[in-house]
Amino acid sequence: MSWRSWDLNLKVRLFGELITHTFFWMYFPFMALLFSDSFGKDMAGLLLMVPPLLGMFSNLFGGYLSDRIGRRPTMLTSLILSSSMFGLFAFSWSPWVDYLAFIGIGIAGSLYWPASSAMVADLTTEEDRRVVFATFYTAMNIGVVAGPVLGSFFFIHYRFELLLVCMIIEILFAITVFFLIKESLPAHVREEKAKERFSIKEQFKSYAVIFRDKVFALYILAGVFIAIAFMQLDLYMALYVNEHVQSQPLVSWGDWSFNVGGTSAFGWLMGLNGLLVVLFTLPVTNWFQHWSDRNSLVISSVLYGAGMFMMAFSTNIWFLFGCMFVLTLGELIRTPVAQSFISKYSPEDARGQYMGASSLQFSIGRFIAPLTIGISAWLPPVGVFGLILGVSLLSAYLYVVLFRKIPANQEG
Template sequence: MQWRAWDLNLKVRLFGELITHTFFWMYFPFMALYFSDTFGKDVAGLLLMVPPLLGMLSNLFGGYLADRVGRRFTMLLSIFASTSMFALFAFSPSPWVDYIAFIGIGIAGALYWPASSAMVADLTTEENRRIVFATFYTAMNIGVVAGPVLGSFFFVHYRHELLLACTVIELLFGLAIFFLIKETLPDHIRQEKAKERFSLAQQFKSYAVIFRDKVFALYIGAGILVAISFMQLDMYMALYIKEHVFDQTLFAWKDWKLTVGGTSAFGWLMGLNGLLVVLFTLPVTRWFAHWSDRNSLVVSSILYGFGMFFMAFTTNIWLLFVCMGVLTLGELIRTPVAQSFISKYSPEDARGQYMGASSLQFSIGRFIAPITIGLSQWLSPLSVFSVILAFTLVSAYLYVVLFRMIPSKETN
């Protein structure tokens, strides 16, 4: 799908989400350190468990709103809420107000994404959906790569100014959506939904129907296993690299050499992951465009699992780079396919809710993922990486079972 053929809604949101996501990552990675310094590690650990749980509920509610009152309204509600929370954060008189604002920003962000994904699905054909989702994923990861680098300076030295800038950027994005973006929820669905009584009970009933969908429940289960494995990038893998990868020469020129090991080696590996995602999301999506959803999801799980597993056999930084390349390929194959599959599979009148429910696989996976840290106290690195591989292989099997349960036209 050529850029000139994109709907104005998509163009505005692509640039807006690129900029807002970059500013988000200029402050977000440093919040755990900030709260640890302010409240102490024990209290901060408990406080930081709250946002993901509230985010899960907010994701579900965002999907419900997107299907009932519209994608545009839900995104505007999210953005203006985050604008007010950034302003509160910028002028906060105490760390506890900082924490409340931090939670508010997280809740507002979780409201936004189901509506955003549903709007992409509304405006694209099944043929072009993967490449559009891949473009949005690339934009998001540009923010993930650039944001922390900029934030390492601005958050430390100019936190108040950074938060003011975030407030202004969010406000401008909200105004752009208000004036330039049109609603994409079909009128007949909105009129039908308007006849239903608005209540939390009705929302939970709607999601109960979704989760009784055996195919979708299986999809969520497989996704949770993949998410648990994916979260190991900054959990067990980080611990393994820190404890087992000792100083070694990465580059050498005459009398000069660059040595990496432990935390610095982990930084290089994560930098490679981010760089590969930014550079190769769109090419990989095009290369695998003719693969079925089933084959893409199965192969991506296997690649990711073995890329992680083979790390157990080496501490050589260059071989670890190869492993990172393999697992990143799995990530790049999976992401646009997973998003397009949900938009293809979900009914048109419940697309937002399916998108919101789909996000649970990442929230639940992130909640369970730290189990590997506990296992590492009792098991060898090979055993822990074997557990991670098992998660991905089981997820691949569940995807095979899933696609046997739906009509063959859905597997293409």
């Protein structure tokens, strides 16, 4: 699917989300530092557990809204809320106001993404969907790479100005969505939903029906296990590299050498991961677009777990770069396939809710993943990395079981 043939909705949102995501990552990585300074590390750790919990519910509500009132109104609601919260953050007079604004921004983002993903699915064909999702994923990761670099200067030295610009960017994006984006939820679905009575009870009933779908429940469970492995990039891998990777030459020339180790080595590894994602998401998606969803999800889980596990056997920085390449390949194979699978599997009138429910795998995985830090006090690195490999292989096995059930499910 060439860029010129894209729907205007997709083109506008691609650029808008690239800009807003870059500004998001200019402040987000520094929240733990900000709240640790304001409340102390113990209190900050407890406070930072709340946003993912609220995000789980707002993701589900965002999916429900996008199916009931439409993708466009849900995105506009999210952008209005986020711009208000950025304004509150900028003019904050208390650390607790900072925290409430941070929670509000998180809730707004959780409302936005189910509607955004559902709109992509609405406007693309099944064969083009992987490439379009991969393009959006690439744009998002440009923000992940560029945002923290810019934020390390602007957030520290010009926090008020940065947050004010974030508010203005959100307002401008909301205006753009209002004037240029058209609703993509099919008219007949909107008419049917309009007849239904709006209630929280009905929302929970509709989600109960979704989670009684055994195939979808298996998909969420498999996603939770691989999400636990994904989260280790910022958790156990960071701890392992910081504690075990001693200062060593990255490059040398004669008597001169450039050394990395500990925190700097971790920074280089994460930089490589971000660079590979930006450069190779679209090429990898094109190379593997003829693979079945089953094979793509299974192989991606195995590659990610294997890349993590190999890190236990050497602290040489170039060996670790190779491990990072393997696990990033698994990440790149998985991401567009996982998004397109849900859009294919979900019914047209519940696509937003399925997208919202799908996000639970990452929320639940984010809660469980920090357990590896405590386990590392009892097990050597090879044992912890072995557990990470184990949950990745369990995820791969569940994907195999899942796709055995799908043909019978469809025939029924």
